[in-house]
Each structure stands twice: as structure tokens, then as C-alpha cells.
Amino acid sequence: MTTSRRFTVTGEVQGVGFRWAAQGEAERLGLVGRVRNRTDGAVEVTAQGEDAAMAEFAGWLERGPRWARVADVDAEPIDPIDATSFEITR
Template sequence: MRRVHAVVTGEVQGVGFRYAARARAQELGLAGWVRNLADGSVEVEAEGETGAVERMLAWLDRGPRAARLASVAVTETPVTHATEFTIER
């Protein structure tokens, strides 16, 4: 299992990006959360199978005119079997 903590910049503000990120994470079977930050970026924490975490990172980093990763920290985690992915304020 892996956990990723990422900050995403670019065209990410607003409800649409957060809901899309949550939907993608749920499709991949990830647990975690997504929230807007005061500086206009979005913070994401997701946990799950290694391949699913890597696919989520690829989805989050879609190029200079869309969302792009500003920072990423990936750690190995014990299995928790959690599957909830939430949008936080």
C-alpha cells in the first residue's frame, strides 16, 4: 500500500476539480481526501494499492494549462482497508 500527499496547482479551484478528483480516486479504490487551500492550490491525500496511487498522480498532473503537481510525497503504509474518499473544506 502507498500513501501520496500532493499539492496541485493550475486550473484546480472550484467544486468541479474536487469532485472530479474524488470520483477518480473512488474509481481507483483509494481512500483519502481533497481540499482547496487559501493560495488557490488543491491538497490531495490518497492511500491504496501502488498502481492505483501512481494512476492518481498521473491524473493529477495533466500539463501546464491544466492541473499540475507542485509537490508530492509518497510513503509506504500498512494496509488499512479504508475506501472512503472525501471532500474537505
């Protein structure tokens, strides 16, 4: 089954390579969507893929890349997205 979610990741998550690492992890798991920095210092991730891959990705988001310090990850279900890849956006 395919799942679509929006994640909001807070903590020390900007300026540490979070978006690039998230893109790499999403691509490894076969997910589509996007990741972007928000003006409030959070990182927003919209992702879609198979349930097991999404669960693994959600776990990765709670850790993030080596230099990140994730404080919290909020996830909410969203309507299916129209995407064919996983992109970094502004």
C-alpha cells in the same frame, strides 16, 4: 503494497470541479483519503491505496478534469492514514 501520499496541485485548479473529479477518480481506483481547496489557490490531496492505483491517480492529477489547467503536482510520502472512503473536505 499500500502507499500513502500528499499531493499539492497548483495552477487553475479551483472553481473547475477538480475536487469532485478527483473524488470520482480516487473512488474508481479504490483509494481512500481526502481532497480540499487551500487558501493559496492550490488543491491538496491526501490518498492511500495500492501502488499501481496510486501511480494511475498521480498521472490523472497531472491532467485533472477538463476545465483545469494543472501547472505542477508536488507529491510527498506520508504516514498511513486512517480512512475508509475518499472525501471532499474544506
